[in-house]
Amino acid sequence: MEGDAGRDLGCQKTMDGKVNEDSTQADIPPCCLKAGAFAPDPELEANCHATVVSGWFSEQRSSDDVAKQMYFNNPMWPxxxxxLAVEKILFKEKSDYQEVLVFEVLVVGGGDGGVLREISRHNSVELIDICEIDKMVIDVSRKFFPELAVGFEDSRVHLHVGDAVEFIRNIPEGKYDAIIVDSSDPVAGPAQELVERPFFEMLARAxxxxxxxxxxxxxxxxHTHLIQDMISVCQKIFKGSVHxxxxxxxxxxxxxxxxxxCSTEGPPVDFRNPINPIxxxxxxxxxxxxxxxxxxxxxRxxxxxxxxxxxxxxxxx
Amino acid sequence: MEGDAGRDLGCQKTMDGKVNEDSTQADIPPCCLKAGAFAPDPELEANCHATVVSGWFSEQRSSDDVAKQMYFNNPMWPxxxxxLAVEKILFKEKSDYQEVLVFEVLVVGGGDGGVLREISRHNSVELIDICEIDKMVIDVSRKFFPELAVGFEDSRVHLHVGDAVEFIRNIPEGKYDAIIVDSSDPVAGPAQELVERPFFEMLARAxxxxxxxxxxxxxxxxHTHLIQDMISVCQKIFKGSVHxxxxxxxxxxxxxxxxxxCSTEGPPVDFRNPINPIxxxxxxxxxxxxxxxxxxxxxRxxxxxxxxxxxxxxxxx
Structure with a gap:
């Protein structure tokens, strides 16, 4: 379901409203384009590192004067x-949770509708809930990325704008057959809560x-140390299998x-060999x-x- | 055999001789660290794009003032x-064919001995010829990357410093069981000759x-267009199989x-299922x-x- 991310590099869109021309000239405050279906604590969002400096979008600040500092300070990718080259900034606005930008060259995550679009291939799916904390991500995707946002048009999709942790807490036990979490990066970032044991326990319960x-x-x-941490937690909670x-x-x-x-205890799941080949x-x-x-x-x-x-x-x- | 390239990012070496301290302060002329076992036409080397700007090594120029120009001009990765962050430049010198740099953070290609090191796992191999046009690559690898250059120590290795095209031309027909080509990128670059039909014909003949x-x-x-070109040429020449x-x-x-x-016509080769699992x-x-x-x-x-x-x-x- 991640497959289109890279191919969208070549995506060409026309310029349209709400453009901040100045933003190609100077540093833009931290932002995160990979806003997931399960979105973050806004207070921690400032730790997410992405910048536009003179026409280049970087996952870290790349201007010369902060390079040295960054090497030591950035927790995710020291x-x-x-x-990525950015020709025009099509959209830039601050939502309640993050700064949202649309470029002619872009990587988008779960909140854009792409995962929904792929789920909709499965006729066997009857209901698709999506919980996204930041409505602006959805609005922007609908405006600039209709090929992804088409996922929201499926009549089986029910959109819940809100905090995923709260949402999951209130779900009846055993409601879902499958849960897909497309969260942001956890180190000192907004998704820290989403890689800890209580969240996985709530997911398993749902x-x-x-x-x-x-x-x-x-x-x-x-980040094999983070992978180790997550798998270790999951193995304690998911008694079916963890891969x-x-x-x-x-x-x-x-x-x-x-x-x-992961799978919960119950009928065994063979992840490597899907019952319905794609x-x-x-x-x-x-x-x-x-x-x-x-x-x-x-x-495979x-x-x-x-x-x-x-x-x-x-x-x- | 490429597996160690990324892992070597963490390689820590001490500073040692022949250091150009100024090189961390300004643009360095084009260079290419991925100097292969089959190395390039020096006249075309200037097209290879790698730069150090204020402590960052980039596969393209990343200083702000050339960013826009680069987007349109660089043929390989527009x-x-x-x-990659560079703390110290350990070695910088101009050989006859390219500028050679060693960083504390580095990617190295075939000329460093790494491929030789991996071939030496195979007891069945009796003779390993390596043709490298640029002796400095080998010397630098021996000095700074002994864990890779150890490949040269194998008594089965015969080093030929020279032009690979000339070398292959003079090889008796049918001499080799296997040839590994680790060349640089072909678009408007030094390795153009190495992706064209005459070179593949010489390889097949050898x-x-x-x-x-x-x-x-x-x-x-x-670069699927380049892959298409190469496979199309190979399919005309290698009548065994092309994958x-x-x-x-x-x-x-x-x-x-x-x-x-690719395999030449003869006993069939099952590339997917090696006779001797690694x-x-x-x-x-x-x-x-x-x-x-x-x-x-x-x-697999x-x-x-x-x-x-x-x-x-x-x-x-």
Missing amino acids: GEVHS LRPGGVLCNMAESMWL YAWTSVPTYPSGVIGYIL EKLEGALDHHRELKFYNSQMH AAFALPPFVRKEVKCLM | GEVHS LRPGGVLCNMAESMWL YAWTSVPTYPSGVIGYIL EKLEGALDHHRELKFYNSQMH AAFALPPFVRKEVKCLM
């Missing part, structure tokens, strides 16, 4: 910057026996993103949109782990 | 910069029937590198060095291709 969780889980190249998988995302630091896949989904024919990145081959390959990951993430089988 | 070629072949995210595979390399643009794997190599026990990235799982996963690659690289099976 010593590394990934920059799942039926044999229900599954897919949780974004960092880069194996950069780690990863895939290539060219616009993320180190070029990969990982996932933790190429044979009955809903896909009506979807009028070919898959660009994901197929059965790529699904996602579970291949280098020896160093198994060594550093000791709790992995 | 609109993208990947930067291989025995059923011999194999492994050739570095770009990123599937960025495309890829793997994650966090320090390369877009986070991946691809390979073309975990069972008899030479590995004597190697005193665990594999960090490569294993049988990762080998390398052949999984997203639908967009099969669509854009039309000649792929």
